[in-house]
Amino acid sequence: MADSKKKGNGERNNSGENRDEEDSFVRRRAKANIMRELAPYASLGMQLVLTIVIFTYIGWWIDGKYDTSPWWLIILTFFGAVAGMVTFLRTVITRNKKNKILKKND
Numbered sequence: 001m002a003d004s005k006k007k008g009n010g011e012r013n014n015s016g017e018n019r020d021e022e023d024s025f026v027r028r029r030a031k032a033n034i035m036r037e038l039a040p041y042a043s044l045g046m047q048l049v050l051t052i053v054i055f056t057y058i059g060w061w062i063d064g065k066y067d068t069s070p071w072w073l074i075i076l077t078f079f080g081a082v083a084g085m086v087t088f089l090r091t092v093i094t095r096n097k098k099n100k101i102l103k104k105n106d
Contacts (some may be wrong), residue, residue, distance in 0.1 A: 005040065015095025018096060019041060036046065037099065040091065040095050041091075041092070041095070044088050044091060044092070047084070047087065047088070048084040048085070048087070048088050049084075051080050051081075051083055051084035051087065052080040052081050052084055053080075054080065055076040055079055055081075055083070056080060058072075058076050058079045059072040059073035059074070059076030060073050061074075061076055062076070088103065
């Protein structure tokens with residue numbers, strides 16, 4: 001009888017371990033899916049800032065070269081901000097449409 005109790009406990013532990021492994025697998029899978037969905041958005045902030053900084057630098061350089069200060073700096077900074085925002089919004093809207101289509105198909 002003592003042997004059957006030990007065996008029964010062992011079986012419970014094995015099934016408990018299997019549940020833990022399954023839970024761990026499900027959690028890892030869910031985390032991977034979340035990361036896959038967030039990846040396109042991860043670099044958007046840096047892309048927006050770099051676009052503005054690059055256009056600002058180009059405007060500053062043109063103003064210095066042709067002595068037109070501050071006109072090109074202002075114009076290209078504004079252009080960089082608009083271009084960055086258009087890219088940002090286009091990416092977000094496109095990604096949201098893809099997510100809706102994928103969720104509809106599931």
